[in-house]
Amino acid sequence: MATDHLPVSGDFLNQRLAEKGLRFTSQRQHVYEVLLSQRDHPSADEVFMRAKQSKPEISMATVYNSLDALVKCGVVRQVNVDRGASMYCSNMNEHAHFCCDDCGKVFDVNLKDSPRVPEVDVSGKFEVRQIDIALHGRCTGTCEDCGRREAHA
Amino acid sequence: MATDHLPVSGDFLNQRLAEKGLRFTSQRQHVYEVLLSQRDHPSADEVFMRAKQSKPEISMATVYNSLDALVKCGVVRQVNVDRGASMYCSNMNEHAHFCCDDCGKVFDVNLKDSPRVPEVDVSGKFEVRQIDIALHGRCTGTCEDCGRREAHA
DNA sequence: TTTCTATTTAGAATTATTCCAAGTATTGAC
DNA sequence: GTCAATACTTGGAATAATTCTAAATAGAAA
Ligand SMILES: [Mn+2]
Ligand SMILES: [Mn+2]
Ligand SMILES: [Zn+2]
Ligand SMILES: [Zn+2]
Numbered sequence: 001m002a003t004d005h006l007p008v009s010g011d012f013l014n015q016r017l018a019e020k021g022l023r024f025t026s027q028r029q030h031v032y033e034v035l036l037s038q039r040d041h042p043s044a045d046e047v048f049m050r051a052k053q054s055k056p057e058i059s060m061a062t063v064y065n066s067l068d069a070l071v072k073c074g075v076v077r078q079v080n081v082d083r084g085a086s087m088y089c090s091n092m093n094e095h096a097h098f099c100c101d102d103c104g105k106v107f108d109v110n111l112k113d114s115p116r117v118p119e120v121d122v123s124g125k126f127e128v129r130q131i132d133i134a135l136h137g138r139c140t141g142t143c144e145d146c147g148r149r150e151a152h153a
Numbered sequence: 154m155a156t157d158h159l160p161v162s163g164d165f166l167n168q169r170l171a172e173k174g175l176r177f178t179s180q181r182q183h184v185y186e187v188l189l190s191q192r193d194h195p196s197a198d199e200v201f202m203r204a205k206q207s208k209p210e211i212s213m214a215t216v217y218n219s220l221d222a223l224v225k226c227g228v229v230r231q232v233n234v235d236r237g238a239s240m241y242c243s244n245m246n247e248h249a250h251f252c253c254d255d256c257g258k259v260f261d262v263n264l265k266d267s268p269r270v271p272e273v274d275v276s277g278k279f280e281v282r283q284i285d286i287a288l289h290g291r292c293t294g295t296c297e298d299c300g301r302r303e304a305h306a
Numbered sequence: 307t308t309t310c311t312a313t314t315t316a317g318a319a320t321t322a323t324t325c326c327a328a329g330t331a332t333t334g335a336c
Numbered sequence: 337g338t339c340a341a342t343a344c345t346t347g348g349a350a351t352a353a354t355t356c357t358a359a360a361t362a363g364a365a366a
Pocket of ligand 2: 192242243244248250260261269
């Protein structure tokens with residue numbers, strides 16, 4: 001479904017960064033590839049740990065900087081579901097996020113066909129650039145990792 | 154539009170808390186009234202500062218506890234729009250949140266008529282309890298407080 | 307090359323949230 | 337009502353998450 005990534009990210013990212021006046025750097029590319037290669041929803045700290053595996057000299061500050069740059073140029077989404085750390089999502093297809101209030105995991109969920117996005121009344125006072133839809137609840141059935149935060153009822 | 158509140162919150166809140174097995178306390182009532190009396194979207198810290206004005210002995214830990222209790226029993230919504238502190242909203246009418254990426258302020262925006270919520274495909278794997286819709290962009294026109302984070306273009 | 311600016315880095319600093327242990331209040335059983 | 341059990345509150349310490357800073361480096365422009 002998603003176009004396969006690792007080789008394509010260079011040129012693509014380069015162009016997207018340039019459009020926003022941001023420079024293409026090896027750190028930003030690396031952070032992007034970390035996000036593409038494992039499409040769960042890691043926090044900045046998790047991205048940092050993964051990034052260090054093949055680029056041990058990268059710093060936490062640079063991970064934050066890179067994540068901000070990737071979000072700003074529109075190749076990554078920042079996901080805020082609770083009081084914990086922000087998470088990052090490299091799936092730019094239109095989708096919503098389901099957050100299990102028991103285990104804390106975040107899953108992509110597809111929006112059903114039209115209307116894909118809610119019609120909102122912003123009556124000229126706001127210029128909307130992005131819509132984030134977060135669903136809260138609990139995973140049903142067999143969620144193996146569930147119960148981290150507290151066991152399901 | 155919203156039923157006027159300060160006198161009504163006691164019994165109402167008492168019942169909602171009881172439904173979840175939570176106790177009614179003066180602190181929780183007070184935090185709730187703080188949220189009802191100024192319907193912007195304060196952070197826990199802002200709630201703490203407001204709450205202290207008429208109840209100086211209240212603690213930060215209790216504010217967090219109370220906010221959690223109010224959210225859990227469904228009389229307050231927790232709003233997470235970015236990496237900053239969570240915000241709290243006592244407007245339980247169906248609405249979405251617009252967050253200005255320049256000034257950081259959060260505004261209630263109404264969803265247009267049906268379908269009010271997006272149809273999502275959760276195919277039996279998730280039990281959805283709540284849907285949070287956050288719009289990002291920038292306020293247009295005359296937003297006096299805008300430019301705190303950085304000036305509009 | 308020289309200059310200018312953006313980016314990276316380590317670590318300090320700050321902010322946000324949670325944890326803890328002791329005291330207090332509330333509930334339910336008797 | 338008394339008593340025990342449990343929930344809640346409190347201040348402060350601890351932790352987690354994010355931002356800041358100042359110096360070094362790298363990239364782009366002149
Ligand atoms: Mn996602
Ligand atoms: Mn609101
Ligand atoms: Zn779960
Ligand atoms: Zn604004």
